[in-house]
Amino acid sequence: MAFNTLKVENFLRRVSAASIKKYATASEAVQVQEEPPVHFRTAESNPVNHTTQHQERFYTIPNDVYKKLYSGGGLPKEFMKQVKTFNECCFLTRSPTIEILSYLRNTNYNKPVNRYVLYGPSGCGKTLSMAHILHYGLATQKVLIHIPWAPNWFRHPKEVANSTTREGYVDLPIDAAAWLIHFKNQNSQLLEQLKLTTDKEYTWSLRESTPRGVPLMQLIDLGINRVRYASEIIIALTSELKEASIAGKCQTLVMIDGYNIFFTDRTRVFTDAKAMVLPDKVSLTIAALEMTKYDWCNGAVVVSVDQLAVGGKKESDLPRLLLGKAGFEHLDPFMPVSVNPYTDSEFYNVMDYFKDRRWVRNCDDEGLQELKLLSAKNGFKLMNLCAAL
Amino acid sequence: MAALKMFHSRQFAAATVRSLLSINRWSEINIKKNDYSVYPPYYVRPVYKKEQQAALKGTEEAEHLAHAPIKAARNNETSSVFHDEFLRQFTNYIMKKGNKILARRLLEKSLENVKRIQLERYHKAEPQDKVGMELDPKIIMHKAIANCKPLLKLERIKRGGATYQVPIPVTDKNAQWVASKWMLEAARDKESNAHLPEKLAYELLDAFNNQNGLILGTCYQEETGFTQAMRSKSSLCSLQMELNIDHVNSLHRQAIVNF
Incomplete structure (x- = not known):
């Protein structure tokens, strides 16, 4: 008899409070079953609510979000194939993501931005963790500055042109315009709501300029239509967003995959004289580095460092080695988050x-x-x- | 020091000389010309599959094997649960210039493509159509090759100073090889922008669904030779691929008599 009561007590202790409530006579509405019956899925498709409770489970990304966020990059090619084959896009909720999401939820946004660096062996899910966090950014109405795979700019530039405004710099006009389209896809709705306008006057050339008080959308469209100015417009746009964030008009989430490419000593960007151009002489780098500084608030920076970004094998996948001295000092202090193989x-x-x-x-x-x-x-x-x- | 002593000892020397001179010993070793194997011929091939090992257990052969020197297993012979004997063979058919890594990758990619095509259909299909849809690329491949296997081949036979080409039944192994060869020929006959894995995947699926040009017997040399032979002899005109071997056997015996 005593044994039986002990068993019952044990059982009751294991049953959660929520399920007891479900069986209570006082509950009026029929509760919808929250979790689907399979143990590896979770019905919670809003990353804002993702906690350790959803860890190690798959959540489904709604189709419209998938198209909006990742159509311009952000997911590995092999994964995109998988999405097509499986007829759905699912992410595994993993501990590094949960960790960063909890930081993002509990940060004091009046303080300078926190920088999070994802690192780990290749193939373990750094990019997919970034994609998950990107979805969180969309759900929390943050302006997304998302560079899907930065090495593309320096390893396969579509076009290289000398900068007209900056001495000794080169522009990557087509890549810059492509990124602006990507930015527009991800943020157009939010920018319309926020009604952000330019804070300064910008002169692109003798004839073309953008006055003060013009909507940012117009600036982006100019960059897409006038490819020559796209690089400069990205620099202007990022600094505008930074200013707006500091002023508290918006919150900005900066996400850069393969960030260590900005500190590499080898690129495939060449000038007309066939001289290699290092990343610090490419105008797009200015914008990326400017956004990853800590001199602004109301935002967050999540970057990943990757062995594949710099090509070839490095002896370690730790941030210090991949970023080098300059990169490490640029990001310091940052929060390293390791992405490990599956448990x-x-x-x-x-x-x-x-x-x-x-x-x-x-x-x-x-x-x-x-x-x-x-x-x-x-x-x-x-x-x-x-x-x- | 001890070894030196032994070397000098009369006993040892006598034994060595005897063994060197013994004719029996030489015949035992049986050195063949142009045999580059690192193993002497009395080494036996390993049994690397777990099921085969289990089947051997307790038999007389197993006892024999327990005391026989065994060769090391080849690189492509593993006890993996995913190992498939036919796929191992087919990898070698694809291989050119000994590049097995590439051959294996091409085959794996082909199987992946087969699976992707089937899976996409599966996930878009209505629930009632999903039942019975084959998704396993290995099974699809096996069935596709089985569907392409010829039942007859042409053999040159001399009768009265003239050679005739007579259709005779093929062994299963030969049929498998010919079917694989045709399949690969079909996959390699492609536009420059198509890759082997894509084309092979489509060919396999077509053969699986019995829609292949190969099965209809129109575009292949062996096939054409065969069909011509069919047409030339009225007694064999009714012969079709669907005929079973026993039936063909009697017919072909008849055909030889007719020739």
Whole structure:
């Protein structure tokens, strides 16, 4: 008898308060079941509410958000393929993301911006963590300054032109205009609401200029239409947003993937004289570095450092080595957040998700064990190993 | 020092000389010309599959193997649960100039493409259509090749000073090789902008669904030779690919008699 009561007590202790409420006679409305029946998914698709409770589970990104945020980049190519095949876009809620989201929620935004640096071995999910945080930025009405993969500017520039306004600098007009389109896609609705206007007068050339008090949208459109000025317009736009954030008109979230490329000593940007141009002589770098300084508030900076950004293998994936002395001092003080391979339970949840999507079938325990060992619980490797199964 | 002593000892020297001179010993080793294997011929091939090992357990052969020297398994022979004997073979068919890494990647990519095509259809299909849809690329590949296997091949046969090409049944292994070869030929015959994995994936899916040009027997040399032979002999005109081997056997015997 005593044993039985003990059992019941134990059971009651394990049942959460919420579910007891559900069975209470006083509850009037029928409660909708919050969690879907599968253990690897969560119905909570708003990243604002993501906490450790949702950790290690997949959440679905609504289709319109997917198109709005990531159509100009921000997700790895292989992952985009996966989205098409699976007919849905799902992110795994992981501990580095949860950590940064909790910081972003609890930060005092009157203080200088915090810089968060994601680091870790390649294929473990730095970019996808960034994508998740980007969704949070959209949900919390932040202006998103998102550079999907900065190395593209320096490793595959579409066009290189000498800057007309800055001595010794080069512009990447087409890449700059493409980024402006990306920025416009992500922020057009928010900018219309905020009604931000230019604070200064800008002169692009002898004939063309932008007076004070012009909506920022107009500035962006000018950059898209007049590709020659796109680089300069990005610098102007970022400084305007910085000023607006300091004035408290808006909140800004800066996200740069592959940030360490700005401090590299090798690029594929060449002048007409075939001389290599280092990132500090490319005008787009000015904007990126300006946004990652700590001299402003009402914002946050999340960057990732990546071995792949600088090409080839580096002996370590830690921020100090990848950023170098200059980069480290530029970002210092920052909050490093490591993105590691899957934990065991994450691995099994991912495999269950794959099974649910029919990406793998009939994979028994032995098969799981083999995949776990071969992939070393690295997400990218696991995806590739499962590809032919 | 001890070794030196042994070397000098009469016993040891006598044994060495005897062994060197013994004819039996040489015949045992049986050195072949142009045999570059690092293993002597009495080494046996390993049994690397877990199921095969389990099947061997307790048998006489297993006891024999327990005491036989065994060669190391090849790189592509693993006890992985995902290992597939036919895929291993097909990798070698794709391979050019010994580049097995590339060959394996191409095959894996092809299987991935097959799966992606099927999965996209699957997720867009109505629930009632989803049932029975084959998604496993390995099964699709096996069935596709099985569907392409020929039942007959042309053999040159001499009768009365003249050679005739006579259709005879093929062994299963030969049929598999020919079907794989045709499949690869079809996949390699492509536009310059298409890659092998994409084309092979489409060919496999077509063959799986029995819609391949290959199966209809129109565009391949062996196939054409065969169909011509079919047409030339009225007794064999009714022969189609669907005929089973036993039936063909009797017919082809008849055909030889007719020739």
